[in-house]
Amino acid sequence: MSRVARAPAELHDGRVRAPTTDLTPEQQEVLVDVAEQGVHVVHVPRNGSEGPSYSYTVGLWESFQQPEVVVFGMPEDVAQDLLDTLADDASEGRVFQAGERHEGLLVGYPVRFFATPPAMTASHFDVLPWAYEGADVPVIQLVWPDKQGRWPWDPDVREGFAEAQPVPGREPQ
Numbered sequence: 594m595s596r597v598a599r600a601p602a603e604l605h606d607g608r609v610r611a612p613t614t615d616l617t618p619e620q621q622e623v624l625v626d627v628a629e630q631g632v633h634v635v636h637v638p639r640n641g642s643e644g645p646s647y648s649y650t651v652g653l654w655e656s657f658q659q660p661e662v663v664v665f666g667m668p669e670d671v672a673q674d675l676l677d678t679l680a681d682d683a684s685e686g687r688v689f690q691a692g693e694r695h696e697g698l699l700v701g702y703p704v705r706f707f708a709t710p711p712a713m714t715a716s717h718f719d720v721l722p723w724a725y726e727g728a729d730v731p732v733i734q735l736v737w738p739d740k741q742g743r744w745p746w747d748p749d750v751r752e753g754f755a756e757a758q759p760v761p762g763r764e765p766q
Contacts, residue, residue, distance in 0.1 A: 608726075627652035631653070647665040662679060714732060
């Protein structure tokens with residue numbers, strides 16, 4: 594994964610913190626990945642019976658002026674590949690925004706993007722406020738269908754699929 598195109602810093606005010614000598618190895622890894630690759634992916638495992646696992650990006654906002662992206666309910670390796678592909682596409686100028694549907698990120702399946710409630714940043718994406726030093730950073734959720742093409746909110750989707758992929762930013766219909 595090599596990303597070279599970066600958004601000019603003057604286009605937005607979200608900047609990832611500067612490295613310092615007092616950082617943990619994990620914190621240093623986040624900043625190095627963002628500096629060298631444009632993005633770092635954080636994986637949050639399922640916490641007992643408290644919600645699904647999820648993965649999210651750090652650095653898309655600084656590097657490509659794209660909202661950070663979260664995906665729920667995917668195995669870490671699949672989420673890593675998907676978010677790396679998304680970052681590669683963003684580095685080439687492809688734009689991902691809430692309310693959009695995109696083809697080509699998942700082979701054979703479309704994906705949709707939804708805004709996440711701002712309160713989720715502090716409660717779910719704790720590396721973002723740290724990395725951006727408290728600056729407001731937009732986060733969108735990438736939502737994927739099941740093998741039959743059903744979305745988590747479809748009435749006939751299996752229960753476990755819907756529970757593994759909550760969509761808090763989707764307006765009920």
